[in-house]
Amino acid sequence: MSTSGPSFPDLVPTARSMSPGDFASKVFRSQSGIEARVQYGNKAFNKTLDLEYNNITEANAAAIFDHYLACNGTLYYFLLPQKPKSGNETFHTNDQSNSTSNRYGSVSFGLSYRYAEPPQFNSVKPGRMSVTIKLIGVLDS
């Protein structure tokens, strides 16, 4: 079990994109072209969740920066609260359950989110910044 960091700041993003990852498998292809696939696991992994926070206040940008540091960068796993996943209430039920209807979540799929790379902070004007965050959901050991 890897170390957990603090929960991500509870902020609604201005843009979000998600890729659900894939299952571990291997493809065996014969000389005739016929292929056979063997599945090695029952959980998809490497789920990616990209969050954009455009033109947010400096205080909110600082909260994200501080969270990244508190997670020791890309090292620690953490939980996403409700607001970063809000906005598509049918696609993502956004309750506290571990239902697989919480499609933006990680726990219900046996995954843990961590930073895939350091977040990008852009200054827009005095008092306003934009932040781009890339998270990855991996199978926790």
Added chain:
Amino acid sequence: MTYYSGKDGFISYNGATVAKVSNWSLSTTVETLDTTNLSLNDRTFVPGLRASTGSATIFYYDEAAKPLLERIVKTTATSEDDILTIKLGWGAKGIQSSCIITSAELNCAVGEIMQATIQFQFTGVLSNVAL
């Protein structure tokens, strides 16, 4: 209550009034920064950066337009020394700030009085506003 008309208008640069001004205009715009998040159905914005531009037409009477034209129509390169303070005024009111002449146009046509048209970009905050 007072109406203002063209006869009340004037332009001054670095404190000196420009003679024979035909017209001037000022345009100030503020960018908007989109702050709409995924929980909203209507876009929200906050004010972004502000910019002001202006233009003026000056009859080429003696050398009335020369001090403005020679800021960019000259044999040497333009520099920060060419930033000047322009005041667009009407009556006792006016707007003043530093600006850069961005365009200068001289028109000479048969049957018309020769005139110069300049456009300028204000730089920094407006230093004096009396509306």
